[in-house]
Amino acid sequence: MVLLLFILGAQTAYISDWFRDKELAFALGLNMMIGRAGSVLSFIISSHIYDASKSLSFSFGIGGLLLTVSLLLAVCAILVDQHVEQVTNYSSQKALTRKIVLKDLTKLNGRFWILVFSFIGYYTSFLSFMNIAPNFAIERFGFTSKMAGFASVNGLFNTSHFST
Numbered sequence: 001m002v003l004l005l006f007i008l009g010a011q012t013a014y015i016s017d018w019f020r021d022k023e024l025a026f027a028l029g030l031n032m033m034i035g036r037a038g039s040v041l042s043f044i045i046s047s048h049i050y051d052a053s054k055s056l057s058f059s060f061g062i063g064g065l066l067l068t069v070s071l072l073l074a075v076c077a078i079l080v081d082q083h084v085e086q087v088t089n090y091s092s093q094k095a096l097t098r099k100i101v102l103k104d105l106t107k108l109n110g111r112f113w114i115l116v117f118s119f120i121g122y123y124t125s126f127l128s129f130m131n132i133a134p135n136f137a138i139e140r141f142g143f144t145s146k147m148a149g150f151a152s153v154n155g156l157f158n159t160s161h162f163s164t
Helices: 002-007 011-018 021-053 056-089 103-106 110-140 145-163
Strands: none
Touching: 002 021, 011 056, 021 056, 021 110, 021 145, 056 103
């Protein structure tokens, strides 16, 4: 189950099982920061890897290697969690004090849903543009691939920093 959460990118549920109160806020912030740092590094490093190797398959191989390492680390985290559950006789299922019911979503304020949909709209449009931003900068403004990657990173960091 936890592996499925990692594959779907829902580390938040896993993090909330390990941390409580103030530590939870810090852990979630750290998780978000690491994800954004990964995006920034991807924009910076990918053009350098391609320029050094002149091989798209080598660049994809490096990405595949990093994904494999990430999957192995997720499996290690699952094994550690299972070991902790066995040693301490603690189960995340026991920690649930209230059953989650989908009908509870209707009790949320309308402002909450406006905020949710505005974030969904913002991130889907912003991240979609960030995928094509380097090519746009190269074709429209004549940037080099390294300069376009740096400009994309700068835009990603500044926009993410000030919007959240």
